[in-house]
Amino acid sequence: EKGGYDYFMLKEIAEQPKAVADTLLGRIDASGLLTLDEVRIPASVLREVDKVVIVACGTAYHAGMIAKLAIEHWTRIPCETELASEFRYRDPILDQRTLVIAISQSGETMDTLMALRHAREQGAKVLAVCNTNGSTIPRESDAVLYTHAGPEVAVASTKAFLTQLVACYLVALYLGQVRGTKWGDEIRAVIRELSDIAAAVDTVLETMEPVRALARSLADKNTVLFLGRHVGYPVALEGALKLKELAYMHAEGFAAGELKHGPIALIEEDLPVVVVVPSPRGRSVLHDKIVSNIQEIRARGARTIVIAEEGDEAVVPYADHLIRIPATPTLLQPLVAAVPLQVFACELATARGNEVDQPRNLAKSVTVE
Ligand code: F6R
Numbered sequence: 126e127k128g129g130y131d132y133f134m135l136k137e138i139a140e141q142p143k144a145v146a147d148t149l150l151g152r153i154d155a156s157g158l159l160t161l162d163e164v165r166i167p168a169s170v171l172r173e174v175d176k177v178v179i180v181a182c183g184t185a186y187h188a189g190m191i192a193k194l195a196i197e198h199w200t201r202i203p204c205e206t207e208l209a210s211e212f213r214y215r216d217p218i219l220d221q222r223t224l225v226i227a228i229s230q231s232g233e234t235m236d237t238l239m240a241l242r243h244a245r246e247q248g249a250k251v252l253a254v255c256n257t258n259g260s261t262i263p264r265e266s267d268a269v270l271y272t273h274a275g276p277e278v279a280v281a282s283t284k285a286f287l288t289q290l291v292a293c294y295l296v297a298l299y300l301g302q303v304r305g306t307k308w309g310d311e312i313r314a315v316i317r318e319l320s321d322i323a324a325a326v327d328t329v330l331e332t333m334e335p336v337r338a339l340a341r342s343l344a345d346k347n348t349v350l351f352l353g354r355h356v357g358y359p360v361a362l363e364g365a366l367k368l369k370e371l372a373y374m375h376a377e378g379f380a381a382g383e384l385k386h387g388p389i390a391l392i393e394e395d396l397p398v399v400v401v402v403p404s405p406r407g408r409s410v411l412h413d414k415i416v417s418n419i420q421e422i423r424a425r426g427a428r429t430i431v432i433a434e435e436g437d438e439a440v441v442p443y444a445d446h447l448i449r450i451p452a453t454p455t456l457l458q459p460l461v462a463a464v465p466l467q468v469f470a471c472e473l474a475t476a477r478g479n480e481v482d483q484p485r486n487l488a489k490s491v492t493v494e
Contacts (some may be wrong), residue, residue: 131475131481132475132481133278133279134283134371134482135471137279137284138284138467140275141283141284141326141330142323142326143323144275144287144288145287145322145460146323147275147322148272148273148288148295149295151314152220153316153418155368157309157312157317158302158309158313159295159298159310161295161296161299162295163269163270163271164252164268164269164270165443166250166252170250171224171299171304172298172303174222175202175222176203176204176223177200177225177226178205178212178217178219178223178239178249179193179205179206179207179226179227180207180212180225181206181209181237182209182210182229182236182237183296184230184281184282184285184286184289184366185234185237185286185289186206186209186228187359188228188289188293189228190358191290191360192294194326194356195293196293196297197297198297198456199300199301199315200297200300200301201306207240209227209236210240212240215429217243219244219249220247221249221250223247223250225249225250225251225255226293226316227251227266228253228289229253229254229255229256229260230256230257230258230272230490231252231290232261234490235493235494236491236494237262238261238262238265238299241253241262243482251266251268252268252297253268253269253270254269254270254289254293255269255271256271256277256288256289260313261491270292270354272285272288272289272291272292273288274287274288277489278482279481280487281371281467283438284469287460289291290459291462293324294315294319298312298315298316310402318454319457321458322453322460323462325450325451325453325461328329328451329450329461329464330450335446336448336465336472339446340472342468347375348374348375348391348395349365349376349397350377350391350397350398350399350427351376351377351379352378352398352399352422353401354414355455356455356459357402357403357415358378358380360401360462361462364376364463364466364469366378368470369472370470371470371471371473371490374473376423381400381418384418393425396428397427397430398427398428399431399432400418400430400431401432402432402437402440403455404434404458405439406452407455413463416439418438419431419443420443423443423445428442428446429445429446430444431443431444431446431447432448432450433447433448434449434451434452434458435452447469450462450464450465
């Protein structure tokens with residue numbers, strides 16, 4: 126059942142390169158463009174969309190936060206991402222020109238289901254990004270793009286998260302393709318980069334032993350903080366969520382730019398702080414700002430755990446622990462940066478004697494509001 130692994134979570138982490146490749150499969154035509162015929166919302170409707178709203182919970186919400194950045198960057202359509210549990214209680218502004226994307230692994234999450242029902246009542250079109258065939262959320266949506274991650278058994282979501290990201294990138298590119306905001310060659314280039322990600326995830330998985338050793342050495346800590354910016358911010362939140370649910374540790378993710386507005390007061394001697402560093406090639410301004418953040422927190426005693434692209438030498442002097450990830454285009458970095466955080470949380474849970482696949486108080490699908 127567990128394919129030789131001690132836990133489903135370990136098996137599912139290891140399956141990620143294949144899951145990511147499977148989510149792309151059959152969705153790229155011979156010319157290198159997207160064929161998403163399965164998205165049965167007519168192109169004429171997609172061309173009229175003037176706002177995208179993403180609703181989801183937990184890990185899927187973090188995927189949605191990253192999807193927002195991709196959608197706005199590639200399509201220039203305003204996009205917001207909201208927690209499904211908050212959405213319908215604030216009288217959101219929706220109409221026929223709003224595209225709502227509901228992201229859910231299980232397809233049964235009640236908060237997400239109620240949010241999409243509310244959106245449809247207001248006339249919005251709903252596209253589900255879902256991993257479970259024939260589940261309620263896709264059945265009640267106008268269309269569905271399935272993430273082909275295969276069954277996810279461990280309560281903590283891993284491969285579903287990566288494939289949600291891939292599916293959302295495809296939706297963003299497809300919107301750009303249909304609306305003409307993204308030219309053929311640009312779309313082909315991103316698709317090629319996406320096709321390379323499976324191999325990059327594989328590379329990350331092969332280099333995880335030091336991350337496991339680090340996790341074990343932190344087993345008696347009470348708190349771990351996570352910092353990131355841009356796409357690294359949701360990755361930081363996801364790293365913190367994984368640690369809460371699996372290791373039962375106090376973990377918090379912050380946008381690194383917010384440090385000086387409060388959280389820096391938390392920094393004390395030997396506090397582990399994980400920092401997700403943006404590529405020095407892409408948004409290099411953000412890269413340099415994060416390097417200063419690392420210096421600041423280290424000067425105040427933090428034990429810095431730095432996740433940085435291969436070849437990024439600027440971080441070396443300030444990293445107590447350095448976790449290397451392959452270079453990727455900026456928007457795709459979460460696909461590799463999230464993986465060490467999954468391994469980190471899984472190993473910490475094991476070291477603390479916790480039940481990895483079935484954390485206390487949690488259920489795989491949350492069918493109550
Ligand atoms: C975290 C986790 C949860 C789910 C959330 C949404 O590891 O598994 O936060 O992501 O409950 O579930 P789905 O995606 O099934 O709607």
